[in-house]
Amino acid sequence: MNEVLLFASVLVGVVTALTQIIKTAVPHLSKNYVPLIALCLGVLVGAAAYPFAEGLDLTARLWAGGFAGLASTGLFEIGNERKGSTGKFGKVR
Template sequence: MENEVLQDVMLTATILIPILAALVEVLKKAVKLPKNLLPLISVVLGLILGVVSYKFTDLDLVLRLWAGAFAGLAGTGLFEALKTRIGTTK
């Protein structure tokens, strides 16, 4: 039973990640935001998306919040991993 719940949380997070990454990118282009706040904004938006996803999943609110938080953290990492930096090094 616990394994199924964890799988449902991760499945929900996996679905939310690209949606969240796109929302953060749109927000970043629309409003000038400090780059160091983007992960926090991503997590907050992930929590909001987790709450709003009640129509699409049978998960409890707490589990949807966890999925949203995972998606927020992963969404920021996904965008940074895929973004190409031409001519710069880190």
């Protein structure tokens, strides 16, 4: 499990960059689909990174890619500055 988390932490930067490229390349992409796109990209990058993770089997690399995809969405949202409110509890007075 430690190897999977270590590999996911390496992949998270790559997946974040690829997700951002897709978001800027597709102008009318709904923000609701971004986590799903990041998850799919993470799984694909995890599967394609065979030369860099020879000690992990395919299943472990897919899990690491999935973790990296979901973590990349959270990582981007932490750095993203929000303006306005999202509901009745978040109203700015």
